[in-house]
Amino acid sequence: MSRLVVVSNRVTLPAKGGAAPAGGLAVALQAALQERGGIWMGWSGKSSGSREPEPLAQQQHGNITYALTDLTKTDVEEYYEGFANRVLWPICHYRLDLAEYGRKEMAGYFRVNRFLAHRLAPLLQEDDVIWVHDYHLIPLAAELRQMGFKNKIGFFLHIPWPPADVLFTMPVHEEIMRGLSHYDLVGFQTDHDLSNFGGGLVREGIGDALGDGRFTSYGRTFRGGYYGIGIETAAFADFARKAASNIMVRKARQSIEGRDLIIGVDRLDYSKGITQRIDAFEQFVKANPGYHNKVTYLQITPKSRSEVPEYEAMQRTVAEQAGRVNGAMGTVDWVPIRYINRSIGRPVLAGLYRLAKIGLVTPLRDGMNLVAKEYVAAQDPEDPGVLVLSRFAGAARELRGALLVNPYDIEGTANAIARGLSMSLEERQERWRGMMDHLLERDVMRWCDDFLKDLQA
Numbered sequence: 297m298s299r300l301v302v303v304s305n306r307v308t309l310p311a312k313g314g315a316a317p318a319g320g321l322a323v324a325l326q327a328a329l330q331e332r333g334g335i336w337m338g339w340s341g342k343s344s345g346s347r348e349p350e351p352l353a354q355q356q357h358g359n360i361t362y363a364l365t366d367l368t369k370t371d372v373e374e375y376y377e378g379f380a381n382r383v384l385w386p387i388c389h390y391r392l393d394l395a396e397y398g399r400k401e402m403a404g405y406f407r408v409n410r411f412l413a414h415r416l417a418p419l420l421q422e423d424d425v426i427w428v429h430d431y432h433l434i435p436l437a438a439e440l441r442q443m444g445f446k447n448k449i450g451f452f453l454h455i456p457w458p459p460a461d462v463l464f465t466m467p468v469h470e471e472i473m474r475g476l477s478h479y480d481l482v483g484f485q486t487d488h489d490l491s492n493f494g495g496g497l498v499r500e501g502i503g504d505a506l507g508d509g510r511f512t513s514y515g516r517t518f519r520g521g522y523y524g525i526g527i528e529t530a531a532f533a534d535f536a537r538k539a540a541s542n543i544m545v546r547k548a549r550q551s552i553e554g555r556d557l558i559i560g561v562d563r564l565d566y567s568k569g570i571t572q573r574i575d576a577f578e579q580f581v582k583a584n585p586g587y588h589n590k591v592t593y594l595q596i597t598p599k600s601r602s603e604v605p606e607y608e609a610m611q612r613t614v615a616e617q618a619g620r621v622n623g624a625m626g627t628v629d630w631v632p633i634r635y636i637n638r639s640i641g642r643p644v645l646a647g648l649y650r651l652a653k654i655g656l657v658t659p660l661r662d663g664m665n666l667v668a669k670e671y672v673a674a675q676d677p678e679d680p681g682v683l684v685l686s687r688f689a690g691a692a693r694e695l696r697g698a699l700l701v702n703p704y705d706i707e708g709t710a711n712a713i714a715r716g717l718s719m720s721l722e723e724r725q726e727r728w729r730g731m732m733d734h735l736l737e738r739d740v741m742r743w744c745d746d747f748l749k750d751l752q753a
């Protein structure tokens with residue numbers, strides 16, 4: 297078996313004794329790396345003012361070498377905050393209005409990818425299989441090819457891929473499309489993303505679809521496929537089962553005091569539809585006076601990317617909105633929305649999901665959305681809750697037992713909340729069983745195996 301080299305913007309180091317275990321993606325990649333031996337390389341998260349890069353920091357854990365590089369402050373501003381998060385992220389989430397193009401940032405993105413390729417090169421062996429993750433690193437394969445590397449290189453995109461009409465508003469779309477052609481396998485989350493990619497390629501006359509998942513463009517032939525990412529289903533279900541005895545989960549249960557719990561868990565990001573969701577909750581309470589003082593909506597939202605202005609503005613908007621609804625609807629003994637900005641360890645999170653009658657997952661656009669899958673995995677088979685899920689999340693193409701909603705349709709989402717809260721036990725069990733079977737079969741290990749098998753085929 298060839299050695300595996302994983303490259304991603306950030307690297308998850310193994311949890312230190314006692315620390316909360318990492319999320320599913322890290323667990324799966326670490327397992328694959330441990331089995332075959334390999335390297336996980338990426339940015340350390342640190343930036344310095346110096347132009348001369350420090351040597352790569354390497355740490356060995358079992359069969360895995362973690363290789364971390366610092367970037368300069370300018371690199372981080374241009375490559376990460378500038379192009380990746382202010383151009384590619386909004387464009388891939390269909391938000392033309394939020395993309396901010398700057399020549400400097402675009403150049404920085406390609407420059408840092410070249411830098412990372414040069415840092416990686418000395419570590420590579422001839423038959424290594426290289427797996428590159430996500431939108432930060434699209435040009436990496438092209439850089440490695442230019443240096444003469446003929447290894448199998450795969451790419452997986454964790455976020456959506458938009459239709460050509462959206463993508464082609466980006467001044468460097470051509471370079472991005474060319475960058476993808478240097479991989480042997482380009483993986484998307486859903487059939488929908490893959491067809492946006494293939495459709496754009498053909499329609500814009502950049503390349504051809506050869507059938508059987510093969511494409512040709514810029515003189516290269518490569519494969520495209522979709523591999524919906526999963527979670528560590530069995531382990532997560534186990535956390536949830538055991539969480540009843542957890543002190544924080546017990547306190548949460550006591551504090552709900554016989555009310556139904558609705559839960560939302562998202563990074564603070566405009567793609568997650570949090571403001572529309574709060575509107576829908578407010579609409580639900582207004583339209584259903586019987587639920588006054590009978591329901592609590594817990595929204596757990598750690599801040600993210602605060603250096604990007606839209607995110608900073610959103611922090612204020614959501615906090616004000618939650619405060620306004622509580623002020624208008626709350627009573628001396630009822631706070632309708634509990635809005636908290638912190639990260640929660642996975643075992644506790646699993647317990648909170650299990651307490652909730654409704655998992656409210658309503659992104660405006662999402663590659664997959666793992667929260668939807670975690671919510672389902674955490675349910676009690678005897679008395680499962682209902683997943684209310686945006687049709688614009690990749691997960692909606694797999695989780696057919698969810699109540700699918702259009703998150704822009706506030707009344708529609710409010711109605712789905714009401715429907716979920718009054719759904720019969722029999723219907724809840726039937727919907728949940730189908731979704732859980734799917735999640736057990738297609739967990740994150742399977743995702744990892746499927747991608748690597750196709751990459752090496």
Ligand code: ADQ
Nearest residue numbers: 454525561562563596598638639640662663664665666667
């Ligand atoms: P994200 O946009 O980060 O991921 P998501 O898939 O929902 O979105 O994953 C978030 C993860 O963070 C989940 O595992 C969740 O439990 C965890 N999390 C969120 N809030 C938390 C909190 N307060 N405390 C603790 N944990 C919290 C990107 C894409 C997604 C895609 C994933 C994986 O945007 O579409 O599903 O990558 O490919």
